[in-house]
Amino acid sequence: MAKPEKVEIVEVGPRDGLQNLQFYVETGKKVQLIRLLAESGIRAIEATSFVHPRAIPQFRDAAETIAGIKGLPGVKIIALVPNLVGAQRALAAGVQEISFVFSISASHNRNNVNKTPGESLEELRQIFELPGMGTRWMIRVNLATSFGCPFEGILPDERVYDYVDEVVDMGAKDIALADTVGYGNPAQVRRIVSNCLKRYPERHFIIHLHNTRGLGLANALAAYEAGLRTFDSAIGGLGGCPYAPGATGNISTEDLVFMFEGMGVKTGIRFPELFKAGQYLREIVPGVELSSGVLKAGLPKGILAA
């Protein structure tokens, strides 16, 4: 195992977690959740999604959410966007980083954003040309279904590398490999992450894992051992999968922090405040099961409690 050091955790609960809910969470509650998350020491938060309100009504208040959290000290606010229009709305609202998503599986991209991957890449090219890129705002590119697609199954690794090449050519510096539906296993994650880091050592790779089949933390460990240091996770393990009712969502921030801090790897995140955010999440999503083991069971006696 690599020498323990530090990792960065990007909290995606306010976006990927809330996205799958069957009910609307008021803007004020979203804002308060994000504020509590920031108080735990989290330094990057995917706060909302600038999608068409008909596609995901939960985020019809995207601009208001961003307005509500302006000026959170030391926290990078990220917003998901599926297209150029979304990017323009996000930038107008004042986000510092947009997170562009497309699927490397054509059928999943069609299902998700109603485009071919090529059409998505064309939108991405136009986003890269918007004024202020790299100065007033940054862009992160998410390759969804990098570890498998609910329609096409596991895709060839080369498909991932080909799309990484394409987005690197456009200028992408931050690239997230997403296990959108929880298909990945540690050997596959290690192999794909290692190859990406070897191919582009000067780029910043992120991994976005779901715990759909229970392997989320094992996959995070494999990515860490392969040298990756930035991880998406969601408070409470909120989130789900539209293709698997009742299935677990994103890997849980609490469990991920517990794993890394237990291993002596610093996350910069404090548990007492993280638990406050988790408790607040429970209040605002009543009846929704939160899968985080640490949130349910608490921390081990004498560990990280202070």
Place this chain on the structure above:
Amino acid sequence: MAKPEKVEIVEVGPRDGLQNLQFYVETGKKVQLIRLLAESGIRAIEATSFVHPRAIPQFRDAAETIAGIKGLPGVKIIALVPNLVGAQRALAAGVQEISFVFSISASHNRNNVNKTPGESLEELRQIFELPGMGTRWMIRVNLATSFGCPFEGILPDERVYDYVDEVVDMGAKDIALADTVGYGNPAQVRRIVSNCLKRYPERHFIIHLHNTRGLGLANALAAYEAGLRTFDSAIGGLGGCPYAPGATGNISTEDLVFMFEGMGVKTGIRFPELFKAGQYLREIVPGVELSSGVLKAGLPKGILAA
């Protein structure tokens, strides 16, 4: 990562899983569950526990359960025992392997079996002297709370090694390191497992993991990478923790098999039959949440389905 090869999975659901239920499961249902598990290709099953019926009423039918599954072809039937009397009852009932458990934490051992670790070791010594040891029957020794105790927190690694030394001196060949309450993290698991394998390369080490805080599969991966090849797990992820209501139990057999087979490591277990056992478990423990991700979400498209 070590070259992919094969692992042995010991199914402990009928014992550790059923142990935490608030209701009694009839003997015939236990027997049927064990038969279905055997049909999936599982070759070792911890079937019951020979404890005092007042301590765990669920296993008042231990002898009848063993009688009901006699002659399952190719399957090693294991029974948990906490003391000499339990061992004698188990052997009289015809089990091939007894699994003796004690905690390396004095307070947990007191709470669990009302003995000091020294008193438990004395019982173990007497069990080793029973006629037929190593010929008609085998013994496996479980070191509970090896990765932490709910009363004493994380214990010094040396405590584990000291007790391993003691049981090896008595003649133990099969030794299970148990993360009884889900305290372990991958760095700790890797370190302790590595040291045990290095110290006693000719002994057979097993790991028993709980997923209480979501790290179960990550810890299994760490143990595998450290060279360990035998893993306990429970169908459906059944089981819980008396100290954490609602907490997840043992690592799930389905998720563990999915992880290893996905990595190209052979388990000898077939999913269609394993799902039948999981479905049957659902029927006989109505209202109990089964935490297995694979059981909830199904296998990925095109993977291991045949």
